Amino acid sequence: MTGEQKSLIVATMTEYINTVNSLVSDAANGISISKYTTADVKANLPSALTNQCIRDAKSIVKKYNKACRDADRKNDKLAKQGKNITVTATLPVLKKTCCYVNNQNFKINGDYIEFPVMVNGKSKRLSVKTKMSDRQKSVFANSKLGTMRIVYKGNKIVAQVVYETIEPTYTTEGNVMGVDLGVKCPAVSYISDGSVKFYGNGRKNKYMRRHYRCLRKKLQKAKHIDAVKRINDKEQRIMKDIDHKLSHDVVETAVAHNVKTIKLERLANIRSTTRTSRKNNHSLHNWSFYRLAQFIEYKAK
CATH class of the missing domain: 3.30.420 (Nucleotidyltransferase; domain 5)
Structure with a gap:
């Protein structure tokens, strides 16, 4: 990975987290994001990643709304018991720099992973050389891939890829x-x-x-x-x-x-x-x- 590629990836991860947090904040302030599309979101991200941001934000908002309902039920119960205590739900805020790319928008080819980033305001596929073992290459080449998560591990940028695997069968002998x-x-x-x-x-x-x-x-x-x-x-x-x-x-x-x-x-x-x-x-x-x-x-x- 070159220095320029690292800067582009870090900028993408930062923009991704900021976009998700912004959407969650809008939803918490009464703005409905249930029918949002990429046209409704201002983000310096490829449309594929913006879509993923919307999906992530909806998931967080759904959990937050459930936590609010649970808090209301607890407050009603506490009020009936005569206790002057108020339980509130905390709005989740993503802090760890990362981004998610669904399996339709990235490709693993040998030692390289390709995925979209923004370069000078335009979406461009970035081909990044990675360190993969022969076993990992074999798994990725022969498995159905799921979502890829790009995240920091220490001072390294790591791609975590979900893939389907067949559960091993166990013999009843012995x-x-x-x-x-x-x-x-x-x-x-x-x-x-x-x-x-x-x-x-x-x-x-x-x-x-x-x-x-x-x-x-x-x-x-x-x-x-x-x-x-x-x-x-x-x-x-x-x-x-x-x-x-x-x-x-x-x-x-x-x-x-x-x-x-x-x-x-x-x-x-x-x-x-x-x-x-x-x-x-x-x-x-x-x-x-x-x-x-x-x-x-x-x-x-």
Whole structure:
């Protein structure tokens, strides 16, 4: 990507966000945008992106109107209870610089992505060279593509492309493994052949978390902000490494027992259903159940 191309893309993303926010603000002030077309919107954007702005704004307004109705119902309920409290819905404002391009208006050709931008007041297709792996090229070449989102990741501009994929089929042959996640014991596997195995040391993990938490408190009192960040990063690296090792052991056990399917417990509300205490309360709310589940999933695949 050249410097000129980057400037054009950044200008497009900025104009896109400003246009969406402007449309949402108009709708919140009583102007109907339900029948808006590109002719009704003044934006320095190609018509394809202006159309996408209108669709995004309508979606945001729909959610905002629902939030307003919910707030009104809550206020009526509070008034009946004699409580002098008012609940209000907040108008959403997009802050992250980005833009969306639907699948009819961009094209992936080898290492290049083509999509429209405005150049000197006229719509022009920009062909940007990207960094794509061979697997990504294969996926994009053989899949039905959806919307593309262009966004900043750090100091890089990244294109995120939605695509359709066929769900893998799973055989019913072989054993089935169930995996439960927890704090005292990070993971327990139950296999249909009757074997049970415990993984990791929850007490050791909690001790490390308490240790680093105490270090951060001392450094915060001394106002050593950089040291606090270093300690926090070190703790995260250690815990991530532990999750890698645990997930590896789980999958190795599955292979050794001819397991064909691994079933993970649902993680929704896991923190509210896990027994809490003064000692493990902090650990519980900083425990990455989801990350360990993700590691098990991708290693199994």
